[in-house]
Amino acid sequence: MKAVVLDSGPLINLSMNGILYILKGLKEKTGVRFLITKEVRSETIDKPTGIPRFELGALMISQLLKEGTLEMPDNAGIRDERIKEITTELMDYANHTLSSNGKFINIVSPAEISCLALSKLLSEKNIESLVAVDERTTRTLGENPESLEEIMSKKMHTIVKINKKNLGKFSNFNFIRSTELVLVAFKLGVLEIKDPRALEAVLYATKFKGAAVSFDEINILKKM
Amino acid sequence: MQIEKEEIEHISIVLEEMKVALIEKNSTKLRDLSDNTIHMSCSHQDAESITIVILAYVLSKIVEREDYSRFKNWENFVEKFNYLLNLASKSIKLRNEKTFREGIEKAIETLKNISKDETSYIQDLIKKACINKASKIYEHGISLQQTAKLLGISQWELSDYVGQKSIEVVKETKKVDTKKRAKIALEFFGK
Numbered sequence: 001m002k003a004v005v006l007d008s009g010p011l012i013n014l015s016m017n018g019i020l021y022i023l024k025g026l027k028e029k030t031g032v033r034f035l036i037t038k039e040v041r042s043e044t045i046d047k048p049t050g051i052p053r054f055e056l057g058a059l060m061i062s063q064l065l066k067e068g069t070l071e072m073p074d075n076a077g078i079r080d081e082r083i084k085e086i087t088t089e090l091m092d093y094a095n096h097t098l099s100s101n102g103k104f105i106n107i108v109s110p111a112e113i114s115c116l117a118l119s120k121l122l123s124e125k126n127i128e129s130l131v132a133v134d135e136r137t138t139r140t141l142g143e144n145p146e147s148l149e150e151i152m153s154k155k156m157h158t159i160v161k162i163n164k165k166n167l168g169k170f171s172n173f174n175f176i177r178s179t180e181l182v183l184v185a186f187k188l189g190v191l192e193i194k195d196p197r198a199l200e201a202v203l204y205a206t207k208f209k210g211a212a213v214s215f216d217e218i219n220i221l222k223k224m
Numbered sequence: 225m226q227i228e229k230e231e232i233e234h235i236s237i238v239l240e241e242m243k244v245a246l247i248e249k250n251s252t253k254l255r256d257l258s259d260n261t262i263h264m265s266c267s268h269q270d271a272e273s274i275t276i277v278i279l280a281y282v283l284s285k286i287v288e289r290e291d292y293s294r295f296k297n298w299e300n301f302v303e304k305f306n307y308l309l310n311l312a313s314k315s316i317k318l319r320n321e322k323t324f325r326e327g328i329e330k331a332i333e334t335l336k337n338i339s340k341d342e343t344s345y346i347q348d349l350i351k352k353a354c355i356n357k358a359s360k361i362y363e364h365g366i367s368l369q370q371t372a373k374l375l376g377i378s379q380w381e382l383s384d385y386v387g388q389k390s391i392e393v394v395k396e397t398k399k400v401d402t403k404k405r406a407k408i409a410l411e412f413f414g415k
Contacts, residue, residue, distance in 0.1 A: 002412060009368060012383050030413045043369065043379055054380040098365075100267045101228070109369040130412055134383070135368035143400050152365040156263040175400070180409035187410060210368070210383030217402045224406055 002128045003033045003076065005115045008043040009134030010178035011036070013209040015044075015057040019202065022182065024069045025190030034070050035122075035129075037114040038080055039087075041065070041072070078121050086117035093166040094141060098152060100160045105152070112138040119173055130174045132181060136212035139177075142170040178206040179213045183221055231264060232316050235273070239313040242280055243306045249292070254284035262357065266364045269374055272328045274357075279332060281353045282346075295339050305334050351377075355385045362386055 014020045023034050036044070045062045048054035064070045073083060090113045095106045115131050116138070122129040133139050140148045145167050152160040182202045185191045191198060200222045207213050238257050245253035258280035265273040285291070292298045312327030336346055358375040359382065362368055368386070372379045400408075 004412075008379055009383060012380050016380070016384065026413060032413055048378060048380055051378065051380075054378065057380065103267060105267050105366075106269055106370060107365060108367045109373055111369045112367055128412070130409065135362070137362075137365055137367035137370075140365075148365050152266075155364040156266055158263065158267075174408055176405060176409045180406055183406055184409050184413045188413065208387040210387045220402045221406055224403065 001033065001076070002031070003035050003122055003130075004176070004181075005035050005037075005118045005122070005129055005131045006040065006070070007112050007115045007131070007133040007135075007138070008040050009210055010132040010181060011040070011044045011061055012057065013134055013178040013206055013211055014181070015060055016209045017202070017205045019182065019185075019191070019205075020060050020064060021192070022185035022190050023064060024067075026181070026185060026188065027069055029188055029190060033076070035073055035076060035118060036065070036070050037073060037083055037111075037118050039111040039114040043111050073118055073121075076122065076127065077125065078118065082121055083114055083117045086120055087114045090116055090120075090169060093169045097141070097145065097163050097166045098149060098160055099163065100152070100156060100158050105160070107137055107148070108141070116142075116170070116173055123172075130176050132176050132178065134177050134206075134211040139175045139212070142173045142175060145170070177211045177213060178209075179203055179211045179217075179221065182206055183224070231268070232319070234261075234264060235276070235316050236313050238276060238280075239309045239316075242276075242283075243309050246283055246287075246302055246306065249287045251284045251288035254280050254287060258284065258357070259360075262360050262364070265374075266361055266366055269366075272325055274374060275328050275332050277357050278350060278353045279328075279335065281357060282335065282349050285349055285353070291345075294342055294345070297339070301334065301338050305331055308334060355381055358382050359386050359389055363389075 014022065026032060027034060045058050045065070048058040061070070073080065087110055091108065091110060094108045094113060096104045098105045098107060112133060112135065115133065119129045119131045137148065145162060149160055149162040182191065183199070186199045186202065191202060193202070200218070203218045203221055207218065238261055242254065242257055245257065258277050261273055261277045261280065265277055295301060308327050308331040312324050312331065315323035315327060336350070338346060354375045354377050358371045358377055361374065362371045362382070368382060369379055372382045
């Protein structure tokens with residue numbers, strides 16, 4: 001079994017771009033499963049339901065869950081209590097990683113960290129997983145935490161210090177974004193738009209709905 | 225909230241300068257005050273500093289567009305609002321955090337109730353200010369969900385807004401560059 005753990009960002013992104021169907025196509029074509037945590041379900045389905053502007057998006061995500069394209073972790077034999085335990089542990093590390101004037105800064109929330117917790121628990125079961133996160137901070141924490149220190153110091157006009165002891169806790173995750181999901185969907189013929197400009201268009205579309213991807217990166221990806 | 229001495233000074237100065245800027249209808253100053261307080265909001269993440277950021281920004285917009293002419297009671301509003309800022313400023317200096325909080329809460333309530341006829345205009349301004357400032361906090365390195373939670377807005381709204389902004393993307397690392405990440409994804413899905 002292989003699984004992609006989806007954070008709220010990629011689901012919101014694909015929903016707003018009207019291409020949530022690629023998840024169904026990818027699952028059917030490759031067998032890769034898509035898991036979401038309780039916290040992500042809350043952000044993407046429970047909270048926006050009842051807000052007219054986002055209700056349709058929430059209902060479309062809810063439909064994917066009902067039909068089994070999206071699955072909750074218990075389908076992979078992982079209990080919510082375990083996710084909660086690991087989330088609390090990782091949150092504690094993440095929010096004690098950067099400090100300014102002797103005070104630690106809360107940089108993450110339970111939703112995105114629950115995705116890392118789930119990925120960690122999948123690894124313990126020898127299930128290969130990727131974490132799909134569109135926002136910058138969580139991914140940077142895993143891949144390039146020093147740059148977070150640099151960005152925060154620059155933006156906050158103060159010295160932000162990094163607690164290097166905690167960094168190892170986030171270095172073993174493999175991150176992708178909705179940008180890579182649409183690239184794969186295009187390459188596998190899952191994207192329903194048959195036009196030579198479709199890849200470029202869909203890569204840009206993910207950027208404009210919140211994926212932290214630069215124009216330079218898009219230029220590289222569209223040539224792949 | 226445990227407030228340090230230099231932060232008390234900073235909040236107090238911001239509140240005092242906000243009063244003057246409002247009387248002088250100085251939109252640039254109000255916006256600068258909002259921007260300068262964001263840095264503190266990122267580290268403290270307390271409701272009061274975030275409210276100060278929003279208040280200063282909303283007032284800068286009203287002044288900049290000369291929309292104060294929409295409100296018959298603008299002068300009365302400024303007087304009442306500045307009284308509350310004064311109260312908050314004095315309270316924070318005395319480390320009376322309860323009265324400080326109440327002053328700030330009442331200040332935003334006063335703004336929300338400035339005119340019964342313009343309720344939706346003010347609500348809209350506050351909503352837009354929250355989204356705009358949330359994107360700034362996200363730029364500072366706080367995660368999108370954490371930012372949305374702090375500002376009490378939906379992640380859906382924020383994702384849509386940050387997508388339009390040029391937010392610095394993290395530099396590539398040797399560990400994962402653009403091509404490598406794409407290859408990881410393609411291989412994972414068997415392509």
